[in-house]
Amino acid sequence: DVKVTQSSRYLVKRTGEKVFLECVQDMDHENMFWYRQDPGLGLRLIYFSYDVKMKEKGDIPEGYSVSREKKERFSLILESASTNQTSMYLCASSPGTSRVREQFFGPGTRLTVL
């Protein structure tokens, strides 16, 4: 089975802290994605990556950065956490780059910024 794991299920941080959210997939997928999910707003794409060291901005990249040094790992970084970044963060991966495939999601990290 495809497995996508995220480093934490729950995380509490303080305003101004640098926050790292890690995501690892074990199926050799080329594509990886970071979303945030908020009530009434659905899933919004923050960043995605088609390959190692490649990254593309999604719909709401402001306040975030990403790193993909290895194919299986995609990290989301909050440079200076703010309270409006309190949210559920979901990582996903999918195979191939030529056309859209189903995405496999991790369990999510619920981040609270105080």
Add this chain to the structure above:
Amino acid sequence: SQQGEEDPQALSIQEGENATMNCSYKTSINNLQWYRQNSGRGLVHLILIRSNEREKHSGRLRVTLDTSKKSSSLLITASRAADTASYFCATDGASGSRLTFGEGTQLTVNP
């Protein structure tokens, strides 16, 4: 703006009844997918329908796609309490591998 929009936002039915959820989208697509999310968990892929398909079945799931109306529906037959979850449609487009998700329908199946 959101590509996919689900309707209704919330649906409550009794076990054994059928549940129908609708999704509308705005631009041309290559395919449309439906996902399920249990409370506090990640999304799980249910079914994918391509733009040249009109209907697809998987177990108790039936998905239809009407590209002329830019809409899709997900039917769950003979629902069970375990079907209680949020259901999302997701569309691709000219943008490539990324998907755009709707806001979801919260389905509650009462035993």
